[in-house]
Amino acid sequence: xxxxxxxxxxxxxxxxxxxxxxxxxxxxxxxxxxxxxxxxxxxxxxxxxxxxxxxxxxxxxxxxxxxxxxxxxxxxxxxxxxxxxxxxxxxxxxxxxxxxxxxxxxxxxxxxxxxxxxxxxxxxxxxxxxxxxxxxxxxxxxxxxxxxxxxxxxxxxxxxxxxxxxxxxxxxxxxxxxxxxxxxxxxxxxxxxxxxxxxxxxxxxxxxxxxxxxxxxxxxxxxxxxxxxxxxxxxxxxxxxxxxxxxxxxxxxxxxxxxxxxxxxxxxxxxxxxxxxxxxxxxxxxxxxxxxxxxxxxxxxxxxxxxxxxxxxxxxxxxxxxxxxxxxxxxxxxxxxxxxxxxxxxxxxxxxxxxxxxxxxxxxxxxxxxxxxxxxxxxxxxxxxxxxxxxxxxxxxxxxxxxxxxxxxxxxxxxxxxxxxxxxxxxxxxxxxxxxxxxxxxxxxxxxxxxxxxxxxxxxxxxxxxxxxxxxxxxxxxxxxxxxxxxxxxxxxxx
Amino acid sequence: xxxxxxxxxxxxxxxxxxxxxxxxxxxxxxxxxxxxxxxxxxxxxxxxxxxxxxxxxxxxxxxxxxxxxxxxxxxxxxxxxxxxxxxxxxxxxxxxxxxxxxxxxxxxxxx
Numbered sequence: 270x271x272x273x274x275x276x277x278x279x280x281x282x283x284x285x286x287x288x289x290x291x292x293x294x295x296x297x298x299x300x301x302x303x304x305x306x307x308x309x310x311x312x313x314x315x316x317x318x319x320x321x322x323x324x325x326x327x328x329x330x331x332x333x334x335x336x337x338x339x340x341x342x343x344x345x346x347x348x349x350x351x352x353x354x355x356x357x358x359x360x361x362x363x364x365x366x367x368x369x370x371x372x373x374x375x376x377x378x379x380x381x382x383x384x385x386x387x388x389x390x391x392x393x394x395x396x397x398x399x400x401x402x403x404x405x406x407x408x409x410x411x412x413x414x415x416x417x418x419x420x421x422x423x424x425x426x427x428x429x430x431x432x433x434x435x436x437x438x439x440x441x442x443x444x445x446x447x448x449x450x451x452x453x454x455x456x457x458x459x460x461x462x463x464x465x466x467x468x469x470x471x472x473x474x475x476x477x478x479x480x481x482x483x484x485x486x487x488x489x490x491x492x493x494x495x496x497x498x499x500x501x502x503x504x505x506x507x508x509x510x511x512x513x514x515x516x517x518x519x520x521x522x523x524x525x526x527x528x529x530x531x532x533x534x535x536x537x538x539x540x541x542x543x544x545x546x547x548x549x550x551x552x553x554x555x556x557x558x559x560x561x562x563x564x565x566x567x568x569x570x571x572x573x574x575x576x577x578x579x580x581x582x583x584x585x586x587x588x589x590x591x592x593x594x595x596x597x598x599x600x601x602x603x604x605x606x607x608x609x610x611x612x613x614x615x616x617x618x619x620x621x622x623x624x625x626x627x628x629x630x631x632x633x634x635x636x637x638x639x640x641x642x643x644x645x646x647x648x649x650x651x652x653x654x655x656x657x658x659x660x661x662x663x664x665x666x667x668x669x670x671x672x673x674x675x676x677x678x679x680x681x682x683x684x685x686x687x688x689x690x691x692x693x694x695x696x697x698x699x700x701x702x703x704x705x706x707x708x709x710x711x712x713x714x715x716x717x718x719x720x721x722x723x724x725x726x727x728x729x730x731x732x733x734x735x736x737x738x739x740x741x742x743x744x745x746x747x748x749x750x751x752x753x754x755x756x757x758x759x760x761x762x763x764x
Numbered sequence: 765x766x767x768x769x770x771x772x773x774x775x776x777x778x779x780x781x782x783x784x785x786x787x788x789x790x791x792x793x794x795x796x797x798x799x800x801x802x803x804x805x806x807x808x809x810x811x812x813x814x815x816x817x818x819x820x821x822x823x824x825x826x827x828x829x830x831x832x833x834x835x836x837x838x839x840x841x842x843x844x845x846x847x848x849x850x851x852x853x854x855x856x857x858x859x860x861x862x863x864x865x866x867x868x869x870x871x872x873x874x875x
Contacts, residue, residue: 601847648817
């Protein structure tokens with residue numbers, strides 16, 4: 270098998286056995302990026318020189334016996350909202366197009382400690398606001414399965430890079446579905462951990478109470494291994510949670526016998542594409558065949574999740590993005606009169622339309638006179654949504670549903686209708702509101718050959734349950750790596 | 765509640781958000797915000813009386829520690845990101861007004 274066709278753990282294993290050198294692995298990945306980027310555009314920055322230098326250092330540490338972990342020497346791509354010292358971090362925005370951080374995000378530092386070779390930064394919706402990776406200042410990313418379709422978003426670059434075998438795995442971030450939805454669209458595995466599991470230090474904030482960093486990989490085992498490497502308690506993130514159960518790879522066991530899995534009726538109703546529905550229900554059947562108990566149930570308040578989410582996310586965004594003012598870093602307008610004019614012009618010229626739309630909405634719902642009616646109302650709704658999940662998890666080990674209502678739409682299809690785009694987040698946002706872990710695993714394709722993902726949602730701190738079920742599904746689901754191998758002819762597809 | 769987005773509201777929100785919108789952008793923002801708020805008004809169907817607003821799912825406590833410097837001097841890297849810099853500082857427009865300007869009504873560099 271070619272280096273780029275291997276999973277992160279397979280490659281890491283061969284590196285430990287000295288069958289492949291870190292330099293060879295890095296060169297193979299960089300060559301794949303060079304070849305595929307013209308048709309995919311998954312990267313904002315590729316740091317070939319830095320990666321080669323780092324590869325040699327890592328190899329030395331492996332040879333010395335100081336790096337023995339399963340991910341040592343394996344190249345990784347990092348979403349461009351995670352700060353990387355000395356490497357541009359743009360959030361795919363004009364306002365940060367030239368920003369070079371002086372520090373590295375804790376999640377990335379943890380990976381480096383595990384011996385990762387960061388090859389570059391992946392494209393995203395501007396400031397993670399979007400579901401298609403089309404709002405990027407650096408142009409849209411294309412779906413490797415069919416380049417006239419979007420990869421999803423906002424971690425579209427990370428998911429496309431993994432799907433196109435430009436790199437074995439990647440980091441993404443998930444505020445309202447930004448790991449799980451593009452993972453579904455790109456046929457890869459993406460996991461959003463319980464809030465507080467991965468430090469947000471160095472993650473450019475969008476909706477601070479919702480944001481989580483998570484792994485994107487080609488199989489469940491890789492996801493578990495990467496999560497194990499990035500998760501940590503961090504004093505630099507006041508929302509970081511001290512957990513003792515970070516051995517996620519211990520959950521990589523087949524078997525769901527006796528597990529109770531709930532299917533919310535509202536996740537399979539109107540608005541869900543028939544082919545997606547069939548593929549997701551087939552996945553549920555397979556788990557049932559493995560001994561799980563599958564039941565339909567009524568999860569309350571599903572229809573209120575999106576309005577509550579957009580109020581909260583936009584409110585937090587309007588506050589978080591106040592720091593981009595053209596003073597200390599990033600884009601500054603060329604001509605201005607006085608300080609306020611500098612702020613206003615820098616921001617107006619530096620932010621794209623979707624970001625401005627959300628800042629405006631957020632400023633409005635926080636403004637005097639509307640704060641109670643909108644912002645507090647949304648926070649109360651969030652409390653009720655959390656209660657609904659508590660009720661569900663009193664009966665079920667996990668919840669199963671789609672990750673998105675459809676397969677990947679065509680490029681340009683959703684951009685002009687924000688509400689339509691927001692409605693696509695129906696199965697993902699409530700997980701962020703309730704702080705829950707969720708994983709999207711490939712479970713089939715539609716007639717056009719585009720991937721479908723099934724989402725497993727666990728109770729807080731119960732990643733291991735969903736990892737185990739996802740692993741079982743992957744092993745028995747028939748949706749194996751051989752299916753993904755069709756991706757090898759990336760640039761030819763979709764023409 | 766959805767019809768509250770008047771020209772004045774857009775102007776006001778622009779001031780709060782520190783955004784300068786073109787006429788075309790203002791019209792678009794008015795339409796988008798009205799549609800979004802109409803949609804968000806769905807939350808009013810829910811009875812939330814007696815429900816405490818929850819900003820974080822887990823109880824958040826202050827994390828206190830001694831203020832000890834652990835990182836090195838990153839001033840040159842930090843300054844390198846400044847759009848304009850001089851003499852080890854970031855160049856910004858004048859923010860302190862002279863006396864005569866302060867005396868004039870509306871002479872402040874306000875919004």
